[in-house]
Amino acid sequence: MQLDQLYQEIILDHYKRPQGRGLREPFAADVHHVNPTCGDEITLRVALDGETISDISYDGQGCSISQASASVLYELCNGRTVDGALTVHAAFVELMGGKGQIEPDEEVLGDAVAFAGVAKYPARVKCALLSWMALKDAVAQAVALEKEEV
Amino acid sequence: MTALTIPAGMPQYDDKPRFDVERVRADFPILGREVNGHPLVYLDSGNTSQKPRQVIDAVARYYAEHNANVARSVHTLGTESTEAYEGARAKVAAFIGAPSVDEVVFTKNATEALNLVAHAFGPHAQDPRFRLGPGDEIVISEMEHHSNIVPWQLLCERTGATLRWFGLTESGRLDETNLDELVNERTKIVSIVHMSNVLGTVNATARITARVREVGALLMLDCSQSVPHLPMDVVDYDADFIAFTGHKMLGPTGIGVLWGRLELLNTMPPFLGGGSMIETVKMTGSTFAPAPARFEAGTPPIAQAVGLGAAIDYLNAVGMDAVAWHDKELTAYALDALDTVPGLRIYGPKVPVGRGATISFTLDGIHPHDVGQVLDSLGVQVRVGHHCAKPICDRFAVPALTRASFYLYTTTDEVDALVRGLDQVRKVFA
Numbered sequence: 001m002q003l004d005q006l007y008q009e010i011i012l013d014h015y016k017r018p019q020g021r022g023l024r025e026p027f028a029a030d031v032h033h034v035n036p037t038c039g040d041e042i043t044l045r046v047a048l049d050g051e052t053i054s055d056i057s058y059d060g061q062g063c064s065i066s067q068a069s070a071s072v073l074y075e076l077c078n079g080r081t082v083d084g085a086l087t088v089h090a091a092f093v094e095l096m097g098g099k100g101q102i103e104p105d106e107e108v109l110g111d112a113v114a115f116a117g118v119a120k121y122p123a124r125v126k127c128a129l130l131s132w133m134a135l136k137d138a139v140a141q142a143v144a145l146e147k148e149e150v
Numbered sequence: 151m152t153a154l155t156i157p158a159g160m161p162q163y164d165d166k167p168r169f170d171v172e173r174v175r176a177d178f179p180i181l182g183r184e185v186n187g188h189p190l191v192y193l194d195s196g197n198t199s200q201k202p203r204q205v206i207d208a209v210a211r212y213y214a215e216h217n218a219n220v221a222r223s224v225h226t227l228g229t230e231s232t233e234a235y236e237g238a239r240a241k242v243a244a245f246i247g248a249p250s251v252d253e254v255v256f257t258k259n260a261t262e263a264l265n266l267v268a269h270a271f272g273p274h275a276q277d278p279r280f281r282l283g284p285g286d287e288i289v290i291s292e293m294e295h296h297s298n299i300v301p302w303q304l305l306c307e308r309t310g311a312t313l314r315w316f317g318l319t320e321s322g323r324l325d326e327t328n329l330d331e332l333v334n335e336r337t338k339i340v341s342i343v344h345m346s347n348v349l350g351t352v353n354a355t356a357r358i359t360a361r362v363r364e365v366g367a368l369l370m371l372d373c374s375q376s377v378p379h380l381p382m383d384v385v386d387y388d389a390d391f392i393a394f395t396g397h398k399m400l401g402p403t404g405i406g407v408l409w410g411r412l413e414l415l416n417t418m419p420p421f422l423g424g425g426s427m428i429e430t431v432k433m434t435g436s437t438f439a440p441a442p443a444r445f446e447a448g449t450p451p452i453a454q455a456v457g458l459g460a461a462i463d464y465l466n467a468v469g470m471d472a473v474a475w476h477d478k479e480l481t482a483y484a485l486d487a488l489d490t491v492p493g494l495r496i497y498g499p500k501v502p503v504g505r506g507a508t509i510s511f512t513l514d515g516i517h518p519h520d521v522g523q524v525l526d527s528l529g530v531q532v533r534v535g536h537h538c539a540k541p542i543c544d545r546f547a548v549p550a551l552t553r554a555s556f557y558l559y560t561t562t563d564e565v566d567a568l569v570r571g572l573d574q575v576r577k578v579f580a
């Protein structure tokens with residue numbers, strides 16, 4: 001069944017057992033993103049320790065794809081350097097924009113390769129990207145703040 | 151079928167207006183197609199309806215045989231297309247019981263019709279009934295489509311007037327307990343939905359209309375969902391304006407209707423300026439044609455109007471009483487069937503009375519997006535999200551809903567397919 005490509009076991013696992021969920025302190029930036037067509041929402045915080053993202057915490061509501069995507073994001077990006085996280089971000093955005101034609105690099109994307117099937121469902125790509133857009137926004141704000149303080 | 155004996159003297163089964171659903175279905179080419187390897191089960195008619203062959207052919211025939219611009223040429227084609235366009239207007243007028251054909255203004259959709267009326271209000275309006283400023287009030291409800299909220303919010307921002315609204319009861323009906331306070335001497339217009347596109351509620355308007363008349367305000371009904379499904383008589387309803395949209399009633403996209411009392415339309419300022427809406431134009435200023443031309447600037451959606459006319463012919467041939475009765479039976483069937491699905495909660499009236507064939511629900515712990523996706527893999531097309539009526543979601547504290555909406559071509563088998571599909575959804579996310 002086609003549906004299995006979308007709802008891969010990994011995605012359902014992350015949906016049912018999300019990693020790193022819940023809002024935590026301290027944090028350097030706190031952003032709220034919504035998907036206006038479906039009402040999915042996420043609040044995401046990042047804390048920085050020098051060049052390293054020392055915590056990503058989040059809370060939100062939405063479909064399995066958007067929630068699982070946030071959980072995978074946490075697994076992949078938490079504890080990385082800002083540059084490292086942005087590299088993963090770029091690879092994930094590219095995968096989602098690929099209409100299912102891009103071969104994902106498991107080295108970079110880890111569990112996020114399971115989202116390759118989502119890219120074939122244009123209506124769901126935005127769901128998958130919601131937390132990643134929030135991450136980019138939050139990281140940019142946190143880095144800008146840090147520069148101001150220096 | 152169970153043999154039910156209805157006592158003599160009571161309305162008998164055959165007294166109800168009926169039609170052959172299978173014969174109707176045969177007129178809709180799209181209903182023959184498959185989706186993801188399953189027969190199409192189209193349960194999104196509240197979003198847009200499917201089109202019968204008769205409408206598709208009428209549009210094609212217009213382009214193939216009569217195409218020309220309207221109201222600007224003496225030639226034969228121009229005359230034919232003007233007759234086709236104006237003929238469609240006459241069909242619309244008869245369909246809703248309009249006292250005059252000139253009261254029917256063609257717009258792009260219901261949204262434009264609602265904006266057109268909102269635009270007529272302002273501090274400098276000629277007619278005091280449209281004069282609006284700080285201290286004046288506009289009343290809508292919490293169950294409106296965004297297109298009957300945002301134009302009024304924008305108007306209030308422009309003029310300093312105040313927007314107020316009816317709340318909703320737990321069962322999804324208008325809360326009229328504060329009617330006399332809400333609609334008062336400061337109220338300029340009450341604009342409410344006739345049938346909710348989310349809850350399915352059909353609002354009983356009589357008490358509200360009486361109060362609107364008492365305080366000398368105007369009444370607009372958003373009939374986008376009701377005109378396709380229920381017999382409509384604008385005189386009976388005693389409204390001042392109604393709006394509806396062609397694509398939800400078997401017609402093409404790109405055509406909508408504003409009906410308004412002629413005396414009001416002719417005191418309202420034009421909406422868009424351009425060709426066809428003028429009386430005379432000088433470099434120093436212009437005067438404007440009376441309604442409906444006043445509000446139809448530029449080349450109108452001619453083929454779309456012709457298509458809408460064909461849709462009305464189709465609905466008339468089936469009979470709007472029969473359509474309404476079909477909706478009612480199907481809704482009763484679906485409410486019972488959905489009640490058997492564990493964890494399913496319906497938002498809106500749970501009895502098939504004072505409601506139309508649109509049912510919104512949630513499934514415990516499963517997001518509507520996921521519900522819609524699994525149903526789609528089974529060929530079942532439902533709408534998910536906030537349905538352009540976010541305040542309803544806020545009112546009932548749900549982020550999104552799944553909605554099944556029916557029409558004259560919908561069968562009980564399709565309702566069964568929905569229920570089976572929901573079992574599948576629960577399996578995937580168990």
Ligand SMILES: Cc1ncc(COP(=O)(O)O)c(C=O)c1O
Pocket residue numbers: 196197259260261262295297298343345346347372374375395406538
């Ligand atoms: C109640 C209601 N009002 C207004 C509209 C707007 O219709 P349109 O998008 O055709 O302007 C809709 C359609 O979704 C509706 O259901």
